[in-house]
Amino acid sequence: MNDLGELSLTGSRPRADTARLAIAGDLDHTNADQLTKAVEELLGEHGAVRWLRLDCAGLQFCDSYGLASLLMVRRLVTAASAELHLDNRARALERLLVVTHTVEYLTGACDDRETEPREARPGPLPENSSEGGT
Amino acid sequence: MSVVRASASEPTPTTDTPRDAGGAAALTVSPSGLVLEARQSAAALLPQLRAGEPLAQVVPWLAPAHDAACGRAEAPGPVCDVVDGRAVDARPVRHGDGSITWWLIDVTVVRSLRDELRLEQARASFLAEASAALLGSLNVLRCIEISADLAASRLADAALVIAPETRGRCQVASAVTGTRTARTVLRRIDTEQLPGLAEALQGFPPVPSRWIDPALAPAWLAPDGFGEIGSVVVTPLPGHGVPAGALVLLRRAGSGPFSEGEETTAREFATRAGLAMSAARMFADQASITDTLMRELLPPTLQHLHGVEFAGGYRPSQDHERVGGDFYDVHPAVEGSGGTLAVLGDVCGKGLEAAVFTGKIRSALQALLPLAEDHPRLLRLLNDALITDAHARFVTMVLASVTRRGADIRLRLTCAGHPPPLIIRADGRVEEAATHGTLIGALPSIESTTFTTALAPGETCLLYTDGITEAQGGPLGRDMFGEDRLRRVAAECAGMPAEAVVERVQMVAAQWAGRNSHDDMAVMAVTAPHTHHLAAVDGRGPGRFTA
Numbered sequence: 001m002n003d004l005g006e007l008s009l010t011g012s013r014p015r016a017d018t019a020r021l022a023i024a025g026d027l028d029h030t031n032a033d034q035l036t037k038a039v040e041e042l043l044g045e046h047g048a049v050r051w052l053r054l055d056c057a058g059l060q061f062c063d064s065y066g067l068a069s070l071l072m073v074r075r076l077v078t079a080a081s082a083e084l085h086l087d088n089r090a091r092a093l094e095r096l097l098v099v100t101h102t103v104e105y106l107t108g109a110c111d112d113r114e115t116e117p118r119e120a121r122p123g124p125l126p127e128n129s130s131e132g133g134t
Numbered sequence: 135m136s137v138v139r140a141s142a143s144e145p146t147p148t149t150d151t152p153r154d155a156g157g158a159a160a161l162t163v164s165p166s167g168l169v170l171e172a173r174q175s176a177a178a179l180l181p182q183l184r185a186g187e188p189l190a191q192v193v194p195w196l197a198p199a200h201d202a203a204c205g206r207a208e209a210p211g212p213v214c215d216v217v218d219g220r221a222v223d224a225r226p227v228r229h230g231d232g233s234i235t236w237w238l239i240d241v242t243v244v245r246s247l248r249d250e251l252r253l254e255q256a257r258a259s260f261l262a263e264a265s266a267a268l269l270g271s272l273n274v275l276r277c278i279e280i281s282a283d284l285a286a287s288r289l290a291d292a293a294l295v296i297a298p299e300t301r302g303r304c305q306v307a308s309a310v311t312g313t314r315t316a317r318t319v320l321r322r323i324d325t326e327q328l329p330g331l332a333e334a335l336q337g338f339p340p341v342p343s344r345w346i347d348p349a350l351a352p353a354w355l356a357p358d359g360f361g362e363i364g365s366v367v368v369t370p371l372p373g374h375g376v377p378a379g380a381l382v383l384l385r386r387a388g389s390g391p392f393s394e395g396e397e398t399t400a401r402e403f404a405t406r407a408g409l410a411m412s413a414a415r416m417f418a419d420q421a422s423i424t425d426t427l428m429r430e431l432l433p434p435t436l437q438h439l440h441g442v443e444f445a446g447g448y449r450p451s452q453d454h455e456r457v458g459g460d461f462y463d464v465h466p467a468v469e470g471s472g473g474t475l476a477v478l479g480d481v482c483g484k485g486l487e488a489a490v491f492t493g494k495i496r497s498a499l500q501a502l503l504p505l506a507e508d509h510p511r512l513l514r515l516l517n518d519a520l521i522t523d524a525h526a527r528f529v530t531m532v533l534a535s536v537t538r539r540g541a542d543i544r545l546r547l548t549c550a551g552h553p554p555p556l557i558i559r560a561d562g563r564v565e566e567a568a569t570h571g572t573l574i575g576a577l578p579s580i581e582s583t584t585f586t587t588a589l590a591p592g593e594t595c596l597l598y599t600d601g602i603t604e605a606q607g608g609p610l611g612r613d614m615f616g617e618d619r620l621r622r623v624a625a626e627c628a629g630m631p632a633e634a635v636v637e638r639v640q641m642v643a644a645q646w647a648g649r650n651s652h653d654d655m656a657v658m659a660v661t662a663p664h665t666h667h668l669a670a671v672d673g674r675g676p677g678r679f680t681a
Contacts, residue, residue: 029484063653064459064482064528071526071576100530100551101572101581 005060007031009038017050019043024058027066035069036076043080052077057088067096074106083108159239163189165204165232167197179222179238196224196236203234210234214241221245257399260288264403268410275305275318277414281371281381281407282309282316289400290383290392292357295371295407297379298335299325308357327352328382334370337377348387355382362387367397369404373412381407427489433462433656439474440467441538443661445632447640451484451601451654459488460599460656463496465503472507472535472546478597478658479531480552495520495529495574509533509548510582513574520575528576532569532597536660543589543662548582550574553603556621557587558594558635562628564621567595589662592629601655602639605647615646632661 005026012020019042027035043049054073062070070086077084086107089097097103159179161172167189172180183192190197195215203210203226210226223239264284271277278295285293286309295316297305304323309316325332329346333339348363356363364387371378381404383392392400436444446462459481467474477499481492498519505512512533520529530551537544547555551573557565571582589595598620605615623642627635636659643655 064480064530065484068482068526068528068576071528075526099553099570100528101570102551102577105572105577 007034008058009034011038011042017048018053019049019051020053020055022055022058024060026061027059027069028061028063029065032063032066032069035066036072039073039076043076043082049080049082051083051085053085053087055087056090056093059090059093062093062096067100067102070106071102160235160237161193162229162233162235163200165234167200169193170233179220179240180217199224199226200234200236203228204232253395257395257402260284260399261402261406265406265410268406271410272414272417274411274414274418275307277407277411278305278307278379279309279316279318281411282307284407285309285381285383285400285403286311286313286316289396289403290367291386291389292360292384294355294357294382294384295379295411296323296331296335296382297411298377306354310357310360321354323354324352328355328366328368330368331380331382334368334380335377337370337372339370351384356384360384360386364389365391367392367400369397369400371404371408371411373408374416376412378408378411378415424486427486427493433460434464436462436464436658438663439464441663442474442536442543443632443663444474444476444658445636445661446478446658447636447656449601449640449644449652449655451652459483459492460601460654461492461496462597462656462658463499465500465506467537468503470504470507473537473544474535475503475506476534476536476597476658476660477531478534478552478599478656479529480599480601480654480656481529482527491527491529495531506533506535509535509546509584510571513548513550513571513582514580517572517574517577517580521578526576528573530573534595534597534660539588541591541662541665543593543660544586545589545595545660546584546586547595548584550580550582553598553600553617554585555598556596556624557589558596558624558628560590560592560629562625564624589660591662591664594627594630594632594635594659594661596624596627596635596639597658597660598639599654599656601653602643602657605643605650605652605655607647607650607652611648611650615643619646629664630661631663632659635659635661 007023007025007027010022010024012022014020021038021042023035039052042052052073054070074084084106086093097106159173159175161183162170164170169183169185169187169189169192172183172185180193189200195217196213199210199213210228212223212225214221214223216222220240220242221244223241225237225239227235227237229235267280267284268277271280274297278297282293282295285295290311292308292310295307302322303320304325305318305320306323307316307318325335328351346366346368348366351363351366355366363384365385367383369381369383371381381400383400385392433446433448436446438444444464448460448462460479461481462476462478465471465475465477479495481488481495483491495516498516502512502515505515528551532550532552532555533548534555535546547567547569548571549555549567549569550571554567554569557567559565567585567587569583569585572580574580603615603617603620606612607615620639620643623639624635627638630638636657639657640655
């Protein structure tokens with residue numbers, strides 16, 4: 001994360017069946033395509049990803065184009081027979097998803113704001129799981 | 135080394151080292167101007183040189199310098215002259231006996247190199263100046279005229295820049311050296327009349343001047359009062375992939391033809407001029423596309439319709455894209471539409487792509503108008519029409535169906551992924567319309583709920599896009615305008631006419647954003663006008679009113 005809001009995407013593989021992508025900075029019309037590309041790569045290079053967790057803790061701003069790319073990510077994840085989770089959503093992002101009625105679509109019926117692990121879901125991620133670049 | 139020695143000499147010629155030092159030509163001259171000795175090589179450079187003869191006779195151009203050098207105490211300086219087409223530098227060395235040895239150096243090659251360098255520098259500075267002048271304008275006509283002016287100022291006695299033919303006519307800018315500026319005319323020309331012109335306009339290699347017989351030049355080529363044409367060069371102006379036109383350089387009879395170097399310079403200039411003209415033309419094309427789209431896509435001017443006040447305001451983002459993603463429309467009631475349908479929406483994305491998407495949505499909505507009685511159904515149909523596998527771009531919008539019921543207005547509002555409208559009551563209360571729904575165009579299935587309310591005279595329904603609430607600014611420069619502030623501004627607008635509400639909201643949000651860049655801001659107000667009861671119907675029950 002930085003003051004300029006430049007987008008940074010950090011992919012990692014905390015578990016064999018789970019891919020994680022940390023989004024930091026601003027996600028807008030100038031760079032949102034990078035997100036779909038990064039997800040495509042993550043899903044492509046690791047076969048058998050069952051869960052994709054987007055860590056939105058560092059996401060400072062998301063415009064409508066950013067939301068469109070999140071919706072596209074959901075399509076890609078579904079096409080790969082995986083599940084999408086949006087972790088650590090800030091209030092602004094939460095609001096955007098609520099106003100546009102996309103919370104359920106993007107996150108399934110489950111409430112991903114809970115950090116409690118549940119049965120049949122991937123457990124909490126180790127704190128410093130970041131490795132590898134964008 | 136052989137030395138031509140003077141037979142009779144005063145003072146006695148010496149043979150000390152400076153006079154004998156090898157290399158360059160040298161001649162030693164006595165204070166009285168007699169050549170004491172001269173080397174053979176000096177004789178080669180100055181064939182009439184004889185030792186023992188007066189300098190004024192054998193090397194007249196050096197005599198004045200020698201006399202001057204002898205008459206002064208200080209060290210003499212060098213002189214130079216051109217002898218039989220060779221440039222010669224003469225550098226004096228004074229000896230103890232007052233005689234001076236003039237070292238003669240043939241500097242012809244150095245001189246010509248220096249002259250070439252000077253020419254090259256002049257050429258480079260002209261091309262740099264031309265580039266700077268040409269880059270300064272993105273106006274096609276201006277670019278053509280600047281090119282003609284520059285060419286006439288340095289390359290020829292007159293210059294014509296001819297743009298490629300459009301609809302049978304060419305733009306021709308002509309400039310004459312010494313006159314102030316080029317003039318452009320649109321004329322029908324037969325490009326075959328001037329050899330090489332048709333080819334140059336198609337981007338073929340230039341035709342050297344000697345190939346064109348000036349007698350063949352058509353009459354229109356020479357500017358008024360130019361006189362007889364002596365030589366002509368036609369050079370293509372290469373553009374970005376397509377020819378940008380042709381440059382024709384003219385010289386008067388008697389000025390001599392164009393040299394090879396001048397033609398090269400002309401070609402290099404033509405490259406720059408062509409690129410500049412081509413860039414200007416591309417910009418003009420783009421601007422005209424944008425203007426056309428703008429005319430088609432800009433929100434309409436709203437007015438009162440069926441006794442309801444509609445007002446809209448749109449403030450596009452100050453970013454480079456002039457066409458934004460916000461839109462609004464008011465469609466008069468048609469059969470099945472369930473009243474007048476007002477729509478305000480926000481398309482995901484920016485620029486041309488967003489503009490085209492907006493156009494698509496507006497046409498689709500127009501076609502779906504007869505189904506506007508049922509908002510959720512209309513939105514479902516619109517969603518089906520817009521969804522595509524290629525991308526997940528979407529639109530968020532509010533539908534407002536408006537019907538007049540006596541003095542009141544019946545309002546049905548449905549949001550699709552859009553911030554809910556605000557209802558400004560007559561007493562200053564501001565309510566949020568309880569409607570919500572899914573954005574349109576990205577999800578396979580959508581849902582929405584409709585909110586119905588009534589507006590009493592003076593009450594307003596305010597529809598807005600998030601460009602208003604998300605405008606960043608304020609005293610600290612980084613705060614969002616936000617919904618609370620919008621509600622406060624709305625409350626102050628109670629009882630105002632629709633136009634005034636729109637003006638007020640836009641003004642406050644714009645002031646908040648200040649100089650910060652902001653997203654598109656669109657606002658629409660639907661207001662029930664204040665009415666006067668007709669005296670004839672006792673002024674109570676529902677019935678006759680005037681707007």
